[in-house]
Amino acid sequence: xxxxxxxxxxxxxxxxxxxxxxxxxxxxxxxxxxxxxxxxxxxxxxxxxxxxxxxxxxxxxxxxxxxxxxxxxxxxxxxxxxxxxxxxxxxxxxxxxxxxxxxxxxxxxxxxxxxxxxxxxxxxxxxxxxxxxxxxxxxxxxxxxxxxxxxxxxxxxxxxxxxxxxxxxxxxxxxxxxxxxxxxxxxxxxxxxxxxxxxxxxxxxxxxxxxxxxxxxxxxxxxxxxxxxxxxxxxxxxxxxxxxxxxxxxxxxxxxxxxxxxxxxxxxxxxxxxxxxxxxxxxxxxxxxxxxxxxxxxxxxxxxxxxxxxxxxxxxxxxxxxxxxxxxxxxxxxxxxxxxxxxxxxxxxxxxxxxxxxxxxxxxxxxxxxxxxxxxxxxxxxxxxxxxxxxxxxxxxxxxxxxxxxxxxxxxxxxxxxxxxxxxxxxxxxxxxxxxxxxxxxxxxxxxxxxxxxxxxxxxx
Amino acid sequence: xxxxxxxxxxxxxxxxxxxxxxxxxxxxxxxxxxxxxxxxxxxxxxxxxxxxxxxxxxxxxxxxxxxxxxxxxxxxxxxxxxxxxxxxxxxxxxxxxxxxxxxxxxxxxxxxxxxxxxxxxxxxxxxxxxxxxxxxxxxxxxxxxxxxxxxxxxxxxxxxxxxxxxxxxxxxxxxxxxxxxxxxxxxxxxxxxxxxxxxxxxxxxxxxxxxxxxxxxxxxxxxxxxxxxxxxxxxxxxxxxxxxxxxxxxxxxxxxxxxxxxxxxxxxxxxxxxxxxxxxxxxxxxxxxxxxxxxxx
Numbered sequence: 001x002x003x004x005x006x007x008x009x010x011x012x013x014x015x016x017x018x019x020x021x022x023x024x025x026x027x028x029x030x031x032x033x034x035x036x037x038x039x040x041x042x043x044x045x046x047x048x049x050x051x052x053x054x055x056x057x058x059x060x061x062x063x064x065x066x067x068x069x070x071x072x073x074x075x076x077x078x079x080x081x082x083x084x085x086x087x088x089x090x091x092x093x094x095x096x097x098x099x100x101x102x103x104x105x106x107x108x109x110x111x112x113x114x115x116x117x118x119x120x121x122x123x124x125x126x127x128x129x130x131x132x133x134x135x136x137x138x139x140x141x142x143x144x145x146x147x148x149x150x151x152x153x154x155x156x157x158x159x160x161x162x163x164x165x166x167x168x169x170x171x172x173x174x175x176x177x178x179x180x181x182x183x184x185x186x187x188x189x190x191x192x193x194x195x196x197x198x199x200x201x202x203x204x205x206x207x208x209x210x211x212x213x214x215x216x217x218x219x220x221x222x223x224x225x226x227x228x229x230x231x232x233x234x235x236x237x238x239x240x241x242x243x244x245x246x247x248x249x250x251x252x253x254x255x256x257x258x259x260x261x262x263x264x265x266x267x268x269x270x271x272x273x274x275x276x277x278x279x280x281x282x283x284x285x286x287x288x289x290x291x292x293x294x295x296x297x298x299x300x301x302x303x304x305x306x307x308x309x310x311x312x313x314x315x316x317x318x319x320x321x322x323x324x325x326x327x328x329x330x331x332x333x334x335x336x337x338x339x340x341x342x343x344x345x346x347x348x349x350x351x352x353x354x355x356x357x358x359x360x361x362x363x364x365x366x367x368x369x370x371x372x373x374x375x376x377x378x379x380x381x382x383x384x385x386x387x388x389x390x391x392x393x394x395x396x397x398x399x400x401x402x403x404x405x406x407x408x409x410x411x412x413x414x415x416x417x418x419x420x421x422x423x424x425x426x427x428x429x430x431x432x433x434x435x436x437x438x439x440x441x442x443x444x445x446x447x448x449x450x451x452x453x454x455x456x457x458x459x460x461x
Numbered sequence: 462x463x464x465x466x467x468x469x470x471x472x473x474x475x476x477x478x479x480x481x482x483x484x485x486x487x488x489x490x491x492x493x494x495x496x497x498x499x500x501x502x503x504x505x506x507x508x509x510x511x512x513x514x515x516x517x518x519x520x521x522x523x524x525x526x527x528x529x530x531x532x533x534x535x536x537x538x539x540x541x542x543x544x545x546x547x548x549x550x551x552x553x554x555x556x557x558x559x560x561x562x563x564x565x566x567x568x569x570x571x572x573x574x575x576x577x578x579x580x581x582x583x584x585x586x587x588x589x590x591x592x593x594x595x596x597x598x599x600x601x602x603x604x605x606x607x608x609x610x611x612x613x614x615x616x617x618x619x620x621x622x623x624x625x626x627x628x629x630x631x632x633x634x635x636x637x638x639x640x641x642x643x644x645x646x647x648x649x650x651x652x653x654x655x656x657x658x659x660x661x662x663x664x665x666x667x668x669x670x671x672x673x674x675x676x677x678x679x680x681x682x683x684x685x686x687x688x689x690x691x692x693x694x695x696x697x698x699x700x701x702x703x704x705x706x707x708x709x710x711x712x713x714x715x716x717x718x719x720x721x722x723x724x725x726x727x728x729x730x731x732x733x734x735x736x737x738x739x740x741x742x743x744x745x746x747x748x749x750x751x752x753x754x755x756x757x758x
Contacts, residue, residue, distance in 0.1 A: 169688050171498055171505070171545035179690075209547040211688055215484045239692040241702060248697060248721055250728045257691035265504070265685070272502045273530050275729045348724030395689050397707070 004107025007036040009114050014328040018299055021183045021268055024325060025089070028111075030068070033118040037066035040110050043102050048112060051100035053445035054152075056080040058097055058112055065115055074123040077116060078130065082155035082199055083148060083444065085124065085191045086177060088117025091441045092319050124194050132203050137161040139458050142227040144212045144398065147175020148440045149233030149431030151199050152447030153454075157231075158202035160455055165227075167210040172264060175235055176440070179264035180256070182293050184300070188263070213397035218405070222426060228461075229426045229454045232413060233447060236432035237395035241388055242285070246342030251277060251350035255286070255294040255389035262297050279303045279385030283353055285339055286389030287311070292322040294387045295331045305331045306381065310338040310358050310371040336360070336371065340378065342386055352382045392437050402427070412436055419453025420446060428453050463546035466519060468539050471608045474526045475576055476535050477511070483518030485510075485548045491584040492554030492679065492711050495520060496687045497534070498545035504530045507684045507706075509580035509656075510549065511609075520546075523579035523608070550687045551710045554584055554654075555677065561591050569595040570642070570650040570674070571617075572635050572665050574657020575602070578609050580679055581656050586616045594618035596648070598638045600657065604629035635661060636668050643672055650674050655714060659726060663719035670715050678714035680705045683728055696722050 001007075010026040011017075017024050028036060040062045048058040057076050064073035077084045093099070093113035101109035141157050143150045146168040154164045172178050177192045186192060200206065210216060212234070221227045239254035241247050258276070261267045267276035278301035284294050287309035295305045307326070309316060312335050316323055327333065336358045343352040357377035360369035394411040406414045406423040413422060413429045420428035430446025432438060467479040485495060489510055496505045512521035526532050537543075556564055569588065573581035578599050588595055597617040601607040603626045614620050622630030623638045631638050635657075642648045653676040655665040662678040669676040682694040682705050689707035696703055699716035703709060 169547070170686060171547070179686075209545050210484060211547060211550065214549055215488060215547070238689045238704065238707075241692070241695075243702075248695060248702070248725065250725060254692040257685055257693045260685050260691050266502075273504045275504075277728070348721070348727075395707075397688065 001035060003039050006108045006111045007032050007039075009111065014325075014330075017184065018329040021300055023187050024184050025114075027121060028114055028118045030070075030122075033065055033115055034068055036111050036115060037062045039103060040066065041103055047100035047102060048097040048110075051096040051098075052080075053096065053441050054080045054448055056097075056116075061119065062110065062112070062115060065119060070119055070122045071126075071128060073119045074128055077119060081444070082152050083195045084116050085120035085195055086148070086186060087441055087444070088113050088115075088120055089186050089191070090181060090439075092439060094320065096441070121191075124190070130198050130201050132201060133159060133161050135161060136163050136203070139163065139228045140165070140226055141229050141231065141454060141458075142167060142221050142225075143231045143233060144218075145169075145175055145233040145235055145431070145433075146173035146196070146206060147233060147235050147431065147443060148177060149433075149443035149447035149450070150175065150231065151196065152444040153231045153233060153430070153451045154204045154447075155199045155202055156448055156451035157454060158199070158204045160451070162454075162458075164203070165205045165207060167212050167216075168206060168208045169211040169234075170264065171208050173206045173208060175233075179260045180290065180293070181440075182259065182263055182297050183268075184296065185293070211397065213401040218398065218402040218424075218427060228458055229428065231420065231447070231450045231454060232398060232422070232427065232429035232433055233431045233443065233450070234395065234398055234433045236392040236437045238393050239388065240390040240393060242339065242390065244339060244341055246344045246350070247388070249342055249344040249350045250348050251279070251384055252342060252386045252388065253277075255284070255290045255387050256392070258294050258387050259290070259297065262301075268297075268301060276301070277385060279383075281383045282306070282385040282387060283308050283339075283381065283383050284387045284389055285309075286391075287316040287318055288389060288391070289318045289322055291387075291389035292318045292326050292331075294389055296326055296329060298385070298387065299329055299331055303385070306383075307331055307333045307335075308337050308339060308353075308355065309333070309335050311368065312336055312360060315368050334381075338371065338373070339386075343380065350384055350386055352380050353386060354378060354380055392432075394433065394436070398433070410436060416453075418449060419456065420450035421453050421457075426457065428457075462542040462544060464542045465537055465539055468537055468541075470535075471523065472606050474535075475523065475606070475608055476526075477521065477523045478537065479514075479519045479521050480543060480546060481518060482520045482546045482548075485520050485546070486513045486515050486518045489513050489520065489549035490553035490557050491587045492557070492580075493549035493551050494580075494687075494710060495522065495546060495548030496550060496684070497522065497543050497547075499530065499534055499537075500544050503533070503544070505545075505685060505687065506530055506534070507550070507681065507687055509679070509681070510583060511579040512583055512586070520548075523576060525576045547687065551706060552708070554711055556584075556588065561593075564588070564591070564593050567593070567651045568649055569593070570639070570648075570653045571595055571597040572639065572653060572655040572657070572661075573597065573599045573613075574635060574655075574661040575600070575606065576608070577657030577661075577679075578613065581654070582609055582612060582616070584654065585613065589616040596642070596650075597621070598623060598635050598642075600624070600635035600638070600661070601629075602626065634664070636664050639665065639668055639672075643674075652677065654678075654711075659719060659723045662714060662717075663723075666714040666717070666719070676714040677711050678717060679710045680712060680717070680722060681710065682722060682726055696725075
């Protein structure tokens with residue numbers, strides 16, 4: 001064994017997995033996990049913990065894995081995280097815990113994410129169940145949204161003895177974990193559903209089909225339904241479009257629509273009624289993780305898929321692992337390219353796209369080199385489907401119906417970073433609704449801080 | 462689960478159901494809609510609210526069978542349940558927020574086409590309850606397909622029925638009835654609210670623009686979540702992209718790009734048609750979803 005290298009993780013073969021929706025990464029087995037754990041240096045001043053937004057005691061759980069005591073490892077993780085099977089799969093570990101790992105200075109960092117995933121999967125398979133707190137304190141908290149921020153906040157508050165009800169707008173709990181991230185990265189029935197069940201086992205109630213701001217308002221929850229505090233974790237919101245000609249043609253979708261049809265509504269399965277236009281030749285515009293998810297979904301539905309991104313590979317905002325997987329599976333990357341028009345046939349359907357080549361100029365406000373059009377470099381690409389993956393803007397449903405809840409210039413809810421406190425008494429917020437689109441783990445961090453904030457508020461009342 | 466307290470077929474292919482949904486019944490207003498999902502594998506189907514009973518906690522929906530999911534829904538009986546029922550979604554009709562004394566001085570004309578009669582009914586009823594009497598035109602292909610006539614008669618000021626074939630009421634399109642009222646009878650209207658098939662709303666708008674009557678339409682584009690998240694329901698209104706589910710469903714009809722909206726509404730038609738065939742005849746036609754046949758894709 002080479003201590004400088006990660007124990008490789010088994011994956012489905014790229015050619016095979018490009019045609020199915022089963023999980024790409026197969027994870028470690030006990031032997032592999034223990035071997036990987038043995039590479040940990042057990043640093044006194046562990047940097048990895050500082051890189052973890054929810055502060056998991058990483059050296060401690062890795063230690064337990066090395067000793068083969070997975071139940072004990074699970075207990076260590078559970079102190080800080082309610083969703084380890086999810087985080088082990090979708091956290092950007094390379095820029096968090098693993099990015100700070102001392103082992104990674106010379107050689108490869110410990111595979112903390114894969115170890116976390118192993119511990120969570122083992123716990124599930126071996127029936128480890130979280131314990132419901134013995135007594136509730138009689139105080140009621142409503143959590144709006146059942147995504148990573150809401151689930152984390154609800155779980156933490158339940159552990160502290162609060163009676164928590166989550167209100168979810170869609171028909172299924174899980175938020176982005178269910179509608180956004182595809183099955184092949186995050187299995188829904190086994191992994192996501194199980195983690196939601198674990199949160200419920202802590203005593204948390206989930207009421208689906210409640211659109212807060214429409215079915216009931218925040219003010220009504222506080223004044224009429226007897227909630228003592230509220231956490232808003234309602235997520236990112238409305239998809240953006242480019243504003244180019246042809247964008248409303250049939251065959252042009254937001255990544256949100258495409259992914260929701262497939263993930264939440266399971267269009268890829270013959271036994272579900274949801275229709276989806278699979279497409280034969282698909283362009284996905286954008287370079288983030290959502291773009292990679294949409295591209296790899298279209299590929300699995302049988303299409304030739306092009307990623308259209310206006311900067312170069314180096315600037316792709318997606319995780320390196322996602323880009324790597326997409327390439328392996330056969331997604332074509334048309335980099336330094338920008339659409340200028342969608343070409344539409346006489347029946348209103350997409351038949352192609354006009355594009356222009358770009359080059360990188362001076363760095364812009366974000367520090368990234370801004371793309372500049374190369375004159376006379378236009379060309380056309382024949383297509384039948386276009387998926388726009390350009391990010392989202394906040395949903396005004398809650399902010400516009402809640403008295404005294406302030407939003408900022410970008411229309412995100414204003415909340416204090418340390419505790420999620422908003423401008424309205426008793427209302428806390430976190431996750432994408434506050435920051436704009438970010439990651440699962442950052443939403444979980446905000447959920448954690450929100451729970452702490454609510455606990456402090458209700459304890460002092 | 463959302464229990465069905467009453468289910469009946471109003472006419473061929475059009476069904477009415479009262480559904481237990483206390484949260485929606487408590488807060489809904491005219492102009493808003495709900496999303497129903499029959500079972501685990503069903504689609505999310507946006508449906509207009511036809512009536513509501515705040516005390517009983519029920520919502521009345523009316524729908525026409527147009528695809529596999531609505532066909533399955535039509536088989537539901539009293540005592541059955543929807544797995545999911547969400548709402549109220551969208552913005553309430555503009556007049557709900559107007560000053561009643563101003564409203565009372567307004568002449569409002571409603572134009573309902575086919576199953577569009579259902580969403581018109583709660584609007585006319587709400588206005589009647591607030592002391593505002595409106596003229597209502599209801600158009601149907603023939604007498605057979607006319608729905609909610611008695612209910613509408615009870616709340617409308619003047620009710621005008623038109624049928625395409627003349628089997629009942631005025632023979633002709635709703636637009637001809639509008640011309641009759643405005644040009645021949647000299648009626649003046651401050652606002653027209655037209656809800657029905659997209660093609661009807663388009664032609665009503667062309668006419669009312671000519672006549673100088675402000676017109677509101679209610680759009681029913683393809684939708685998935687109904688909360689603004691997916692953008693499937695986007696429509697061009699005055700050159701801007703609007704999401705019917707959160708910005709609408711009612712818009713200034715003179716600004717709506719109906720041709721684009723009608724094309725977008727067709728997007729899944731071949732898919733829906735295939736699903737309906739599968740349901741009725743079993744899976745006889747091969748080919749994976751979203752690929753192969755279906756003219757357009």
